[in-house]
Amino acid sequence: MSVETDFLRIQGSVAPWVSGSRTAENRLDMDTSAERLVPAVTALRSLSWGYLSAITGFDSGTAAPSDGHIELLYHFCNGPAVATFRVKVPREDPSVPSIGPLVPSAVMYERELAETMGVKVAGLPKKRQFLSDDWPENVYPLRKDFTMESAAATREVGPAVGSEEAPGTFIIPIGPQHPALKEPGHFELAVDGEIVTHADIRLGYVHRGIEKGAEDRSWVHNIYLMERICGICSHIHATAYVLGVESLSGVAVPPRAQTVRTIFCEMERIHSHLLWLGVAAHQAGFDTLFMYSWRDRETIMDLLEELSGNRVNYSVNLLGGVKYDIDGKAADSVRRGLDFLERRTTHYLKIVTTDESFLRRTRGVGAITFDQANLLGTIGPTARASGVSRDLRVEAPYMAYRDFPVRPVLDSRCDLEARFVVRINELFESYRLIREMLDHMPAGELAVPAPRKVPEGEVISRVEAPRGELFYYIRSTGGVKPDRVKVRTPSLCNWAAVLSVAVGHKLADIPMIMVGIDPCFSCNDRSITLRRRGSAESWSWEDLRAYGISYYAGGGA
Amino acid sequence: MLNDVFVSLFKRPFTERYPYAVKPAPDRLRGKLLWDESKCDGCKLCVRDCPAKAIEIEVVDRAAKKYLYHYRIDRCIYCAQCVESCKEGALTMSNTLYHLASADKAAFTEIYGAKGTGACSEEAAEK
Missing domain, CATH: 1.10.645.10 (Cytochrome-c3 Hydrogenase, chain B)
Structure with missing residues (x-):
């Protein structure tokens, strides 16, 4: 099917939620608003057309903080064709709903937007994904009013390891610094015995701006x-x-x-x-x-x-x-x-x-x-x-x-x-x-x-x-x-x-699964974190061994 | 694979004996930047296009086309954009001068044109 007929089909099905659209060579631009974004994306998904390729945000304002808009571009691609939903949100209160329930891969891009652009996306995890943990609150580097002075402050950092949800699960943290990891990345794998039940990743340790x-x-x-x-x-x-x-x-x-x-x-x-x-x-x-x-x-x-x-x-x-x-x-x-x-x-x-x-x-x-x-x-x-x-x-x-x-x-x-x-x-x-x-x-x-x-x-x-x-x-x-x-x-x-496929596999297979997409990863660490009743402590291998011996000596109480 | 391993047992080591045996560098190797005073007309396009801010041109006498060419070896990323930007062909990158490491910071700043002779050939730069 040609790109033109594809675009006509899309324009037809999203029409109620789009206020204007333009086509240029291989591109379809559709203006929509924060309220209409979710139904518009739903309509596009119902056509089973393409995949979400990226979400771009840019600040059209000047250095004055209250002025201007942040424009969000949701790019869906299929072969040579790119269909883009454009959402304009005021810079003072830039909030949009998450399209994560419709497009799971969107969450990664939405978190990036939230951290670097300051766009409030409802329903995202609080933990940071891209910027460093001590980066100051409410300072967004990709906004035009960003200054180096505003980034000089730091914020208090809580415990680095451990996920917010699911207390009582055993989490194996890997990275960010690890002799066998070629790049710094931090992985948290919740395990039940040998089987991985949840996988999470923290990126951004080499965020270079x-x-x-x-x-x-x-x-x-x-x-x-x-x-x-x-x-x-x-x-x-x-x-x-x-x-x-x-x-x-x-x-x-x-x-x-x-x-x-x-x-x-x-x-x-x-x-x-x-x-x-x-x-x-x-x-x-x-x-x-x-x-x-x-x-x-x-x-x-x-x-x-x-x-x-x-x-x-x-x-x-x-x-x-x-x-x-x-x-x-x-x-x-x-x-x-x-x-x-x-x-x-x-x-x-x-x-x-x-x-x-x-x-x-x-x-x-x-x-x-x-x-x-x-x-x-x-x-x-x-x-x-x-x-x-x-x-x-x-x-x-x-x-x-x-x-x-x-x-x-x-x-x-x-x-x-x-x-x-x-x-x-x-x-x-x-x-x-x-x-x-x-x-x-x-x-x-x-x-x-x-x-x-x-x-x-x-x-x-x-x-x-x-x-x-x-x-x-x-x-x-x-x-x-x-x-x-x-x-x-x-x-x-x-x-x-990878994170969704990892669930259900043996821990020993995780490195191979991770490396299958071509990043670098290894799975062996000397210090683990044990989460019990909401407290996080780091244990050395020796501590853990001693703990294991006393645990089993007491009959596994 | 076992066969590979067995055959490799009787091969020479793959490791190069650097620095005792130095392999000749390819012709296009991008080493130290060299400046030809006689060709430079002081337009500063190289300064403007350098992504690493490694170049500065100091004007001594514009009428006589006398310049001092400051080149920061430690900043240079050896991309050769300056060589491409230069319309006069005054810049080249050496394919022999690439052992540029030094324990002395002063060695990382080269000021061409300051030693009187001006023109900077490979031999002059080596001294």
Whole structure:
């Protein structure tokens, strides 16, 4: 079904709750209000159309605190189409109802809005999710009247660990600092014996304020700021940003530059998937595979260094093009590297599908059914391993993917093994794509000049990062700096699915399930918290052992 | 997999013997920023576009096109945006000067043009 007929269908069914709507290329904007939001979203959900991709908030006010509005944008996506509900709330009393009961994955985004924008969303947990615990009350960094002085104060912090609800349950906290966690994240797993009964997550330990920082930097500076959001998928962040800015300024990037960008995107995907393969194997206790896959990953890292001059932040993008060409000699070494990697990848595919002890950790474990994946808004390889074909390279081709179509990689087995198979098969697809692009590289310029001021307007830029759809919302007021840059990274979408799938699994399977969506996670700690009659105490391993001995000596009273 | 392990037993170690054996860097490696005084016209586009505020240009005599080029090695993120922004081609990034770590803070500020000779070739920068 075409995007236009889809939009007509949506406009028809939400009409009673929408005061005005506009369509532009692949976008449908619908104005609604805080009171009408829930029925409008219900009407959209009843069509079973798309998934909630992001909620953007921006402050249209000036520095005067009582002035202006906060505008909330609920973006629903389906393939190339984006349908947006726009809700304007007064800055003095910005409150909206939660759409969490209709769209479970919305809660994560609503909490982000509440903490960074100060939007009062009814029915959200009080605990913080994104900002640090000692961040002052009623100070909202993404508002325009925010000042650094207002953030200087701190607030009193209560006990860090322990959930508010369900007293009497045994909660195993993991993180935020942990020798095996690659990134700081805090998980609370309520267990009944070995079985997980509830899972919760606390993020934001490395909150760097990049979205706010972007408002204070020029369009050029921001390329490099965005590149530093993630050390693994640095190029795709910069690419999503420059694609958005170029479309706002109406700059036509030469085809050769687009192809070079795409080649880097695919090389980055290879490096990211090989890295994940190693990390996931490590979590399963299969360190041999971890070592070999990381050794082979060096091939692609060396190639990236040869092409761009850097192994991690390639800094290939410019507004209007790219810095580096991929010419004959470099292309040949890429081809040689890919030949080697293809042989190794065939070997790894055989291992993850035949190694008996490894299969016991993956086959039938952590299944996210097709319906769950759809409902919870999973994206990327995690969704594709559940048979949900969400891949922007296929559904909404951008850059050189228009000329070099991607064949979707799907698996309908839904379990961890499927996630391994999907990612490894995507590697083969990337090898094929890069070879094809190198063989048919369009001739021409590498860059065209781009204006320093970007015309007023807003744009949504979506690209397929190694972990799934990466969503950028960029808004310009016509100046030398952006007014708002909203970034929704793929991992945030997939947490909802993981937390709900974790319930009912054995504790020992949790690390594998967590790592299945491609964050980093491990599960072993030396200090646990015991909650009894509402008090929280931290116990060392020795204390716990002594407690256990005396507990059983007393007959388990 | 067992086969892999067995074969690897008879292979050379994969680890590189750095710093005893230094692998040649790729041609495009982005190392220390080098400035050519004879080409610079003092437009300060590099200063404006540097995302890390690593560059400052001090005007000594605008008519004679005499400038001092302050380059902060510790701030530089080696993105090469300045090289792209420079219309005169006065900036390049070295692919040999990349051992830039130092225990001395003074080593992180380079002022090109101050040593009298002005033009900064790789040899001059090495001294």
